[in-house]
Amino acid sequence: MTTKFLLVIGLYLSAITYSPKLMAHPVAFAGSYSIMTWNSKEMSDWMLTHSFTSRYSLSARTLRLNTEDGERKFYMPQLNFLLKRWNELSSQANVYLSLGHGGEKVNNSLKDTSVLGLDVDWESRKYYVSFKEEVILSHRNNDLNIYQSKFRAGFAPYLAEFNELNSWFILQFDHSNKVKESIKITPMIRLFYQNVLLEFGASQKGDSQLNFMVHF
DSSP, rough: HHHHHHHHHHHHHOOOOOSSSSSOOOSSSSOOOOEEEESSSEEEEEEEEESSSSEEEEEEEEEEEEEEEEEEEEEEEEEEEEEEEOOOSSSEEEEEEEEEEEEEETTTTEEEEEEEEEEEEEEEESEEEEEEEEEEEEESGGGGGGEEEEEEEEEEEEEEOOTEEEEEEEEEEEEEESSSOEEEEEEEEEEEEEEEEEEEEETTTTEEEEEEEOOO
């Protein structure tokens, strides 16, 4: 247990509000734009997204990963689709599919790369769980393919309105076939105010993570 890990746990104990818009979904409301970024020691992922309808969006994405094969950088457009949504009286579930094709920077040139992602989540006013599986396919060498999984579970100890500052506690589990620390556990704090979302945390080994999203 590191100091950063304990600090995040301590910050959670002071969290007192709830966000009704829990997930950083790849498709938002029709006509909207969003900027999303996820940052840690192993990766930096940026997406500028335009949602044409509430069912599909187009993203411009840049991704940097520190892998056992060295640092790898990817640039690609990505299409995101809401495949299915279940609306219940007190909960909602979603399934999203993402498809992209672009290039990996290799010796000042771009090599063909494709990405396939599946996001599944369920949320109520109090709890949520989510799972994401992403595959980055190298067209030059199958041994360079990257498989990434992410599972999250979170809850809000108190409720708040949309126009109030909201907070959540999240526990995140990451697995990748190409990262030295193949399994990582990260407790995180999520702060949400109107159209801005901020997440921060530290893993069991003290590695920091910072995520940010804004809709406009």
